[in-house]
Amino acid sequence: MADNSDIGAHHVIVKGDRAYGGYFDAGAVVYSVGGDGALDLISSLSWAERSGGHPHTHTALPLGDRKLLVVTDEAIEPDCKGARKDIHLVDISDETRPKEISRFPVPVGDYCSRGLRFGPHNLHENRPGTFSSDRIVFATYFNAGLRVYDTGDPLHPKEIASYVPEAPARQQAIQLNDVLVGADGLIFVTDRVRGGLYILRRV
Template sequence: MTALPTPDYAKNIRLIGHSDQGGRPDALQVMVHRGFAYVAHPWSQGFSIIDVRDPKNPGETVFVPAPPNTWTIHLQTHNDLLLVIHARDLFADAAFAVDEKVYYTKSVGETVGTAGGAKTARNWSAGMAIHDISKPAEPRQIGFFPVEGVGIHRIWYVGGRYAYVSALVDGYSDYIFMIVDLQDPTKPVEAGRWWIPGMHLAGGEQATWGEGRRYALHHSLVEGDTAYACWRDGGLTILDIADKSAPKLITHKNWSPPFGGGTHSPLPLPKRDLLVVADEAVLDHEEDGRKRTWIFDIKDKANPISIATLPTPAEADYTAKGGHFGPHNLHENRPGSFVSDTLIFATYQNAGVRVFDISNPFEPKETGALVPAAPERMVDKRGNRPRVIQSADLFVDANGIIYSTDYNAGLAIMEYEG
């Protein structure tokens, strides 16, 4: 067994395993399902399946390449289905490759010229692929949901008839909320859509939020007939989706300004009438301001009230470290995974993985942390990126084992000891 890389910092979390993902150490979203980790690559253009039935000794890796010029950076698993996004590889696009600020501060549809509504010639695949994974390491594509435009960014699917996606289709300034009917997974169809007014440029709408701000759905989480959706600089919407063909706005809340935007990841805790929301840090050295993870009281969904923020890691000068420092993703309490109403697992990019106890939601406390070692090599295709950890996503399995991805450093497998 190869020696594990020594973490830069650890508190109540122990590194127990590591995988270089078959020589493709870059990954964004991770799902662990039936003993296999499904990781989506941002730079290697495809996704991989890693045998983690023994998490201390990850086994064989199977790589599935993406179509040419296509991102497959997010995916979802449930029962025998694997859903994978297809979108234009934006970080390989000349408009975004030099300065990442362009991606985070301007509407993508306007930057790449799809917002006007005219059909565009595509040399990439746009939509969502549906795979049969009844044999976990042998995915077999059985269906595809196409969209006209840039493609799909992220999916929420935990079984049942519907998947919920963020989609950038021709005629819109950026990603909108869309519901996909999977009653027949070989022939998925759109069931409904919703967007913030001002995004449908081809429909004559005009943005009111000004330059340097990006209103775009990152993704939503759905609980019952309610969708909690994060819109980057557009803040949070809570939607009534009882009628899938006509989602209705319950409330729209935005704290940017005065705070820095980047609203990214929602986590409803329905038994406690709480909602956790992470704002993503998107620029180096906190150029976009200090980002927070917020706790809202949602007893009245029409009037969510912020009651606390999670503590910001402070045992080192992460602002000066390089790369992004601040929240990114949350473990999402998916069915079959580790589910808790009091423990929040999060990635903080150059500050690694964090665990917070919110038993008292007014006084959340950090109870665990692990900052993985710097990547051995850089595979990020963007120029001049620092060689530091950028913990991207995490998944906590039913046994409490944490699986965390990085843009360059492979899959870190950890055990929480708090």
């Protein structure tokens, strides 16, 4: 791991007696959750060497009971500087030895020349009362907008939809940041700079 690594909890999702987290440059982590809320580390998985020492892992989302985690590494630098950040699919059937089994397709287009950040950020987290799926994944991708993936074949995730709005006034490129999908089919997506809130419908 690089001497200037950034280590710390970025985001944690709790499911039953397990907690799954993005831990910046330490990658994805799996914890057991005790009755008193105490966390015990079960395992971690990082691809720091492949990502120039700084994967900046953001979110680890369990896909229902499939023993799979969707893990995003947050794009930090503008204009595609630094190592590419990916969305990973991780097999946790053996929680003590998580392993990456595939990576999601990278959006195709001139995104590196559009400016600001290009790469993954956050996921719809299947929170109670919202749309929930152990197969369909909604991911924000900064200037590549909102991407939707099907993980039915975990070795070959595929993109099935996308939405890339025009850049807001006085902003070089769109920067879609967070997403929540309602049980009623409405999709709420925010831009982290000037774009505000976008409301879409799932069809």
